[in-house]
Amino acid sequence: MKKDIINESTISFPALSRNESFARSAAAAFAAQTDPTVAEIAAVKTAVSEAVTNSIVHGYRDSSGTVTLVLRLYSDGTLYIAVKDRGSGIADIPQAMQPMFSTAPAEEERSGLGFTVMESFMDRVQVRSTLGKGTTVVMEKRMRSREKCLVGR
């Protein structure tokens, strides 16, 4: 049970690599209201950075466009993060999520571990994608400090 949305923010920005740091900082600022631990904040920043980088590097590889970051906090302390693009889409999602798999040229040194990192730092990672239409990555993480705080009330 996720209960009610207690706060929400939507941020859109052009798919420029300099916005990777903006996006994860914005997510960290939103997550700060849960009184998170250092590890929780690092996890949120890392996961957002991976998803946004994927949109920029893969979704908009041959085009330009907008990335949308949706942040929600639920009353049970669940942080919901959606990263959406209207880029090229993913042909084979299970393959794309495999560790060390990357379609990027070797000289770009993408490790192919973006989804692996997202999955190791978030409780849930879901990918929806349509070729030529875009990709949405939805991630959730239960912020434990928030949970403790609610129990204490």
Place this chain on the structure above:
Amino acid sequence: MLKIYNDGKRMTAAIYGDIDHHAARELRAAMDEAISRSRPELLVIDMENVGFTDSSGIGLILGRTRAVEAYGGSVLIKNARPDIAAVISVSGLSGLLVKGANSTKGVNV
């Protein structure tokens, strides 16, 4: 930003700031230039002043490790904060991580 310190056959590359896809390109070029100039036997990547990394940092370390190991050198990473080490460990590169002077590898870095 990157600072390079050469000490005999050892080179220390101290990285400053966040490592992400945006920052990695410049770091990669600067490190490769220093590596090809000095060809250190040991490259120590000092992450004390790295506040953030994602998998772009893994790619950066992997690429430099390949370059150094190609001529018989080796790479160690020192002073990575726990949250930085947690990302690096996803890649299985945690064997490169040392905590300081008294590491189990017996290398004073």
